[in-house]
Amino acid sequence: MLIYTLKRLAEALPTLLVVILLAFLLTRAAPGGPFDEEQAMPPEVRANLERSYGLDAPLHEQFLRYLGGLLRGDFGPSFTFKDYSVSELIAEGLPTSAALGGAALLLAVLAGIPLGLVAALRARGWLDRLAMGLAVGGIALPVFVIGPLLVLVFGVYLDLVPVAGWGEGAWLDRILPTVTLALPIVAYLARLTRGSVLEVLQSPFVMAAKARGVARHSLILRHVLPAAMVPVIGYLGPASAAILTGSLVVEILFGIPGIGRHLVMGALNRDYTLVMGMVILYASSMILANLVADLGCAAVDPRIRLGRRR
Amino acid sequence: MTRDRSLWAESVSRLLDHSAAVASLAILSAMVVAAVIGPWLSPHQAEVLDWSMMGAPPDLLSGHWMGTDRLGRDLLVRTLEGMRISLLIAVAAAIVSLVLGTLWGAIAGYSGGRIDSVMMRGVDVLFAMPTLFFVILLTTLFSRSPLLLIACIGLTGWLTVARVVRSETMALASREFIEASVACGARPAGVVFRHLVPNLAGTVVTYATLLIPQMILVESFLSFLGIGVQEPASSLGNLIAEGAAELDAAPWMLVGPAACLVLLVFCFNYLGDGLRDALDPRRRR
Numbered sequence: 001m002l003i004y005t006l007k008r009l010a011e012a013l014p015t016l017l018v019v020i021l022l023a024f025l026l027t028r029a030a031p032g033g034p035f036d037e038e039q040a041m042p043p044e045v046r047a048n049l050e051r052s053y054g055l056d057a058p059l060h061e062q063f064l065r066y067l068g069g070l071l072r073g074d075f076g077p078s079f080t081f082k083d084y085s086v087s088e089l090i091a092e093g094l095p096t097s098a099a100l101g102g103a104a105l106l107l108a109v110l111a112g113i114p115l116g117l118v119a120a121l122r123a124r125g126w127l128d129r130l131a132m133g134l135a136v137g138g139i140a141l142p143v144f145v146i147g148p149l150l151v152l153v154f155g156v157y158l159d160l161v162p163v164a165g166w167g168e169g170a171w172l173d174r175i176l177p178t179v180t181l182a183l184p185i186v187a188y189l190a191r192l193t194r195g196s197v198l199e200v201l202q203s204p205f206v207m208a209a210k211a212r213g214v215a216r217h218s219l220i221l222r223h224v225l226p227a228a229m230v231p232v233i234g235y236l237g238p239a240s241a242a243i244l245t246g247s248l249v250v251e252i253l254f255g256i257p258g259i260g261r262h263l264v265m266g267a268l269n270r271d272y273t274l275v276m277g278m279v280i281l282y283a284s285s286m287i288l289a290n291l292v293a294d295l296g297c298a299a300v301d302p303r304i305r306l307g308r309r310r
Numbered sequence: 311m312t313r314d315r316s317l318w319a320e321s322v323s324r325l326l327d328h329s330a331a332v333a334s335l336a337i338l339s340a341m342v343v344a345a346v347i348g349p350w351l352s353p354h355q356a357e358v359l360d361w362s363m364m365g366a367p368p369d370l371l372s373g374h375w376m377g378t379d380r381l382g383r384d385l386l387v388r389t390l391e392g393m394r395i396s397l398l399i400a401v402a403a404a405i406v407s408l409v410l411g412t413l414w415g416a417i418a419g420y421s422g423g424r425i426d427s428v429m430m431r432g433v434d435v436l437f438a439m440p441t442l443f444f445v446i447l448l449t450t451l452f453s454r455s456p457l458l459l460i461a462c463i464g465l466t467g468w469l470t471v472a473r474v475v476r477s478e479t480m481a482l483a484s485r486e487f488i489e490a491s492v493a494c495g496a497r498p499a500g501v502v503f504r505h506l507v508p509n510l511a512g513t514v515v516t517y518a519t520l521l522i523p524q525m526i527l528v529e530s531f532l533s534f535l536g537i538g539v540q541e542p543a544s545s546l547g548n549l550i551a552e553g554a555a556e557l558d559a560a561p562w563m564l565v566g567p568a569a570c571l572v573l574l575v576f577c578f579n580y581l582g583d584g585l586r587d588a589l590d591p592r593r594r595r
Contacts, residue, residue: 015438022439026447140575142527144534144547145568148554152565156558245442249534253554264535267447275451279443286440 004298012287019283020070020276024063027272066276075277080269086277089262097251097258101243103174104181108239112186113232116193117225123198131190138187143246147180147253177254181246185239192235196228203227226300233296240289244282321512324588331584334577341574345394354384368562377562379552389567392544393574399460399545400525404518406464407525411471412514416506418472419479420498430476433469441466442528449537459538463528467521471514478513479506512589519582523575530571546571 057065069076075086119131141149154160154176161175200206201224209223251260259278266274325331349355359381368377368385376385418429445462452458482488483506491505526546532538533547541548546567553564 012438015435018435019439022444023447026444026451136576139579140523140572142531142571144531144550144554145571148550148557148564149568151554152557152561156561241440244440245531249531252535263443263446264537267451267537270451275447279440279447282443283440287438290438 001298005295008291008294012291015287016284019287020067020280021063023276023279023283024066027276028059028062070280075280076273078266078271078274080266080271080274086273089274090259090277090281093257093259093262096256097247097260100174100177100181100250100256100258101240101247103178104243104246105185105236105239107178107182108185108189109236111182112189113193115186116190117197117220117228119190120194120197120201121220128194131194135187135191135194138184138191141184143180143184144249144253146183147176147250150176150180151253177250177256180253181243181250184246185242189232189235189239193228193232196231197224200224200228230297230301233300234293236296237286237290237293240293241286244286321588325584328584328587330580331588334580334584337573338577338581341393341570341577342397345390345397348390349387349394352384352387352390354387359383367560368566376566377560379560379563380556385549385563385566388544389546389549389570392546392549392567393570395539395543396526396529396546396571397522397574399456399463399529399539400522402460403463403525403529404467404521406461407467407471407521408514408518410464411468411517412475412507412510414468415472415475416479416502416510419476420483420502420506422480422483426476430473433472437469442531445528445532446535446537449532456539459529459532463525463532466528467524471517471521474513474517475510478510482506482509516582516586516589519578519585523578523582526571526574526578546574 066076073087075090078084078086078089081089115127115131115134119125119128122128155162162173205227206219206223209219214223247258248260248263250256251258252264259281262274263278263282265271266278376389378384379388414429414433418426421429445466448462449459488501488505491501496504529538529545530547530550533545534551536548536551538547539545549567550564550571553560553567556563
């Protein structure tokens with residue numbers, strides 16, 4: 001297990017480096033710079049500005065300096081938010097975004113897996129139909145459609161919850177954004193769990209356990225569920241990715257002061273360092289989530305550790 | 311004559327048995343026709359402001375069947391034009407994905423050995439990359455041209471195609487007709503383009519119908535964020551964004567475009583499922 005973990009870590013590092021390098025090169029190759037404003041500035045002022053931000057050095061030097069900063073947790077100064085460093089902007093918004101994303105992931109797991117399990121055990125019952133109807137809807141309803149529709153129904157017509165805002169994180173304000181973010185993942189998890197449990201129920205070792213006279217609840221909880229969880233845990237990597245991209249939409253939709261808006265606004269303003277910081281942050285959380293999901297699979301399924309890849 | 315039927319005739323009859331797929335195909339055809347000729351038939355134009363009807367709800371008498379937006383533009387026409395643009399971008403992006411993915415997968419799968427492992431290793435690395443964030447970077451940093459948008463969206467889809475096509479190719483490559491053409495002296499490029507790629511057509515067609523809804527969703531996502539299709543052109547994504555902003559005053563601005571998007575994605579998914587069942591010989595009932 002240790003060797004497997006180290007191997008996966010060693011594989012993730014180059015990917016991360018490629019992400020950083022690509023983001024760096026893309027922002028530098030883009031036409032237009034952070035100091036292009038309506039009024040042309042004198043070349044001397046421009047040169048001074050560029051020197052103070054280190055933009056006059058050769059490209060590889062800029063990259064190495066940036067990489068060194070990253071290792072110390074320094075993403076550099078923001079070009080458009082004067083007096084703010086990118087790290088400060090991240091530190092300001094990250095707790096909010098993390099709280100939102102974490103709550104959505106938790107909700108998705110707590111709702112999706114039991115729903116799928118019950119649907120599989122009562123195949124063709126009403127709960128099964130409900131779960132699968134939800135799952136089909138989850139495929140075709142992206143976050144930017146579910147969100148406004150939920151607001152329309154629960155915020156405008158029924159007037160149960162606020163339509164937008166975060167209000168220092170009052171829990172009533174958190175309900176809609178969290179549910180919006182979680183719903184597509186609930187749908188997918190339910191469908192995945194259902195399929196996986198049905199497949200495991202057919203497998204020889206479950207038949208053997210049944211034949212040994214294992215009681216039904218312990219059969220389900222001790223034999224079926226752990227085996228059925230392998231693809232589900234594997235999906236938690238992509239699920240985290242869905243939450244990260246979904247949070248871009250949800251934060252804009254509900255006016256939540258997280259980090260999601262910095263990615264889009266930063267790119268529109270050509271704020272090199274801010275955009276790079278955001279892309280690197282999002283990319284590394286995604287790579288990390290995939291790594292954790294893979295390790296989780298390996299922990300549940302002994303075949304993965306022994307076998308080679310694919 | 312014996313009742314031998316061609317592979318195609320059999321596939322078509324299998325597809326026709328799949329009622330959800332047939333219904334989806336009918337709805338999709340109707341939507342495509344409406345998107346193409348609808349704006350042209352309507353008395354209203356997408357960019358003409360109706361000053362007497364700003365933010366009017368849907369009303370059959372006024373001629374604005376889906377209402378108007380804040381500026382008095384007819385929403386039915388805007389939605390149809392949005393659908394046309396969304397479909398156009400999605401189909402073009404799906405073609406980009408399919409061509410790239412099919413060539414990549416077919417070449418890797420047929421070459422085998424070191425070329426194969428290097429090519430597929432590249433796909434693995436790209437798979438671990440959060441492509442969508444780079445698409446956001448690309449579309450915002452560089453010019454907002456529709457072509458770049460199409461290429462970027464297409465780039466999000468080709469990896470899966472490459473994997474599927476590679477494994478199909480490897481299965482095909484060991485078949486007799488490929489061996490026969492090699493024995494007849496066909497060059498590798500000839501084998502790939504003349505014999506392998508045509509036999510991959512079923513897989514590729516199925517994937518196309520499953521890719522298009524994905525591409526529609528990516529395009530709408532970008533347009534929703536304001537970095538996809540730009541005003542005054544409409545796409546389903548930015549119509550939904552406009553509707554979401556006017557939610558309490560003019561809910562019809564959200565509901566119409568959102569319903570079209572959901573219907574499109576649903577139908578393409580069902581049609582894709584049906585095609586997969588019909589064209590995949592291993593799934594024969």
